[in-house]
Amino acid sequence: MEELIGTVLLLVPQLVAMFFWDAGRPTLVGTSIATAVLGAVGCVVIPRWRYRVHRWEATPEAVYTRTGWFVQDWRVAPLSRIQTVDTKRGPLQQMLGLATVTVTTASAAGPLEIPGLDLEVAQRLVEELTAATQATRGDAT
Amino acid sequence: MPPAREWVDPAQQDWRRLDPRMLAVKPITEAGKLLLPAVLVLVVGGTDRWKLWAALAGGGLLVVAGVIRWATTRYRISETHVELHSGLFFRQQRSVPRDRLRTVDATSDVVHRLFGLSVVKVGTGRNDKVGEEDELTLDAVSAAEAEHLRQVLLRRTPGTAATAGAEAATPEQETPAEAEPGEVLAAFRPGWLRFAPLTLSGLAAMGALTGTAFQVLNELDVDPVHLGPLRAVAQWLERTPLPLIIAIVVVVLLVVLTAGAMVLYLVQFWGFTLTRESDATLRVRRGLLTTRSVSLEEDRLRGVRISEPLLLRAGGGAKCAAVATGLGTGAGSDTLLPPAPRGDAHDVAATVLAVETAPTTVRLRRHPRIARRRRLVRAVVPVLALAAALGVGAATGHVPYWPCWVALALLPVAVLLGLDRYRNLGHALTERYLVVRSGSLVRQTVALQRTGIVGWRMRQSPFQRLSGLVTLSAVTAAGEGAYEVTDVDLGDGVALADEAVPGLLRPFLETS
Structure with a gap:
């Protein structure tokens, strides 16, 4: 998963900054080592955990997602209430051939996000959802 | 005004400007805000000629800005769209399809009323981001025009829209619908005033008043200690025993707070009427000084919310608000x-929703007992943590001991709060509504149309996973966006969601 690289990318500048700032102070070296260890564990554990939790499913009636790792979050939205469907690809995701699909409903409670989808799957999903959304009438509120 | 031509064709008769009287109103309201500081500056700094000129220039600028705004702002109601063009330096063109308009909110403060004007806000019901609402604001049009806009904009059928467009040129002639006053669903009663002190608004009003008073004194360079009467009070205080002082202060505060709350209540809700207009809109009119009229299409109503802040609940009172899509921003626009x-x-809730008995009064299903433990833990742990931190602080000599004791004294309060929160947790499903209730300090009961639910959301923290609970949210386009059924049993929650909106969840359930 792209989270691994993301975490490493977050960690590296942190470490570099730490070493540059106070190379002479042993306590801070200690803390940065601790960060590195924790980060490494996090790198390994969290993406796996997320990957295990994350689920998505789209049927002709509804879209369903499960996200989160510590606090888990299920969301269901019927296709008839979908307002927009977006795909987004960050540079990392482009490198790995992945995409994030965001499904928005009329509610202010936030959209459904399906991160880290295979590009082809994402494109097919978006096409299907768009077609299904167009088929329903009304303003979806 | 040559540049305007490329944007607005003057030949088109149906483009309308704001009421020219706003030219007078705008500077007055703006100047009103500046008046106090200006006078103070003059008084304190002496009548310096330079300052006088500055003030005049400021006033002149306001007038010029007003003229520019009036000259550049135009709006038009065509058969399908409402268009608004404004701005000289930053030109803005807004165009909203008429079938997207959900609410019309006309507000006029004292100055506007003096000139017979209103500020009209048209809510479009588009939520881009959380709390960001798309609104068209017309500041200001004549009161008659505001009423006319209200009627025209919320009328849906294309036929009437066409005639309305034709009438738009001559609003003075258009008054037939005004003759039908609409069915009154609720009206202000003086007896309601007894609930005013039970809201905390009095406290806020007092705070604001004292704040302003001190600021004025400060700006006038008057030390309150040197004021004659205050000094007398201070001297008298020195001679009086402490318990008496406390008693007097408490009594005075209570009286002032009560009076303040009542005044505020009157100012906000004087002449309150809730009507159902002939064109299927709900209309709330209220206000003593600033009058406000909010119109809401009944089709957009997704439910009602009854909220009972602790004090109000103790006094047997409640507030009622609309849960609707596209309700404009601004405090209290959803007040019913x-x-x-x-x-x-509850009666208002029932009449507004056009049902026999209010769904908010149905018997609610309690949540599992384990939810009580969770409420208790969540209420008590922060207090305990605070007490512990303060205790450690005191033990190491950084803080005195009394804050720690205060925190410990709060413990029973926290326990009561947790128990009450659990007692208030509940949900029910009626034929057409999902009813959820929660909260202690502000107990809210929300009845949400089952057809208005546009999705579900379930959240589970690790602790909830341990105790088999889940927080289920009914996601909707209206109101706050999602209404939570807190700490319901996982199986019950899924069953509830499945039953409330049949078919939606079924494909994703493994056992059912």
């Missing part, structure tokens, strides 16, 4: 009933 007897609130 100000603090009033609880029975009245």
Whole structure:
């Protein structure tokens, strides 16, 4: 998963900054080592955990997602209430051939996000959802 | 005004400007805000000629800005769209399809009323981001025009829209619909005033008043200690025993707070009427000084919310608000009933939703007992943590011991709060509504149309996973966006969601 690289990318500048700032102070070296260890564990554990939790499913009636790792979050939205469907690809995701699909409903409670989808799957999903959304009438509120 | 031509064709008769009287109103309201500081500057700094000129220039600028705004702002109601063009330096063109308009909110403060004007806000019901609402604001048009806009904009059928467009040129002639006053669903009763002190608004009003008073004194360079009467009070205080002082202060505060709350209640809700207009809109009119009229299409109503802040609940009162899509921003735009007897609130809820008995009064299903433990833990742990931190602080000599004791004294309060929160947790499903209730300090009961639910959301923290609970949210386009059923049993929650909106969840359930 792209989270691994993301975490490493977050960690590296942190470490570099730490070493540059106070190379002479042993306590801070200690803390940065601790960060590195924790980060490494996090790198390994969290993406796996997320990957295990994350689920998505789209049927002709509804879209369903499960996200989160510590606090888990299920969301269901019927296709008839979908307002927009977006795909987004960050540079990392482009490198790995992945995409994030965001499904928005009329509610202010936030959209459904399906991160880290295979590009082809994402494109097919978006096409299907768009077609299904167009088929329903009304303003979806 | 040559540049305007490329944007607005002057030949088109249906483009309308704001009321020219706003030219007078805008500078007055703006100047009103500046008046106090200006006078103070003059008084304190002496009548310096330079300052006088500055003030005049400021006033002149306001007038010029007003003229520019008036000259550049135009709006038009065509058969399908409402268009608004404005701005000289930053030109803005807004165009909203008419079938997207959900609410019309006309507000006029004292100055506007003096000139017979209103500020009209048209809510479009588009939520881009959380709390960001798309609105068209017309500041200001004549009161008659505001009423006319209200009627025209919320009328849906294309036929009437066409005639309305034709009438738009001559609003003075268009008054037939005004003759039908609409069915009154609720009206202000003086008895409601007894609920005013039970809201905390009095406290806020007092705070604001004292704040302003001190600021004025400060700006006038007057030290309150040197004021004659205050000094007398201070001297008298020195001679009086402490308990008496406390008693007097408490009594004075209570009296002032009560009076303040009542005045505020009157100012906000004087002349409150809730009507159902002939064109299927709900309309709330209220206000003593600033009058406000909010119109809401009944089709957009997704439910009602009854909220009972702790004090109000103790006094048997409740507030009622609309849960609707596209309700404009701004405080209190969803008010359907100000603090009033609880029975009245439920009655209003029932009449507004056009049902026999209010769904908010149905018997609610309690949540599992384990949810009580969770409420208790969540209420008590922060207090305990605070007490512990303060205790450690005191032990190491950084802080005195008394804050720690205060925190410990709060513990029973926290326990009571947790128990009450659990007692208030509940949900029910009626034929057409999902009813959820939660909260202690502000107890809210929301009845949400089952057809208005546009999705579900379930959240589970690790602790909830351990105790088999889940927080289920009914996601909707209206109101706050999602209404939570807190700490319900996982199986019950899924069953509830499945039953409330049949078919939606079924494909994703493994056992059912």
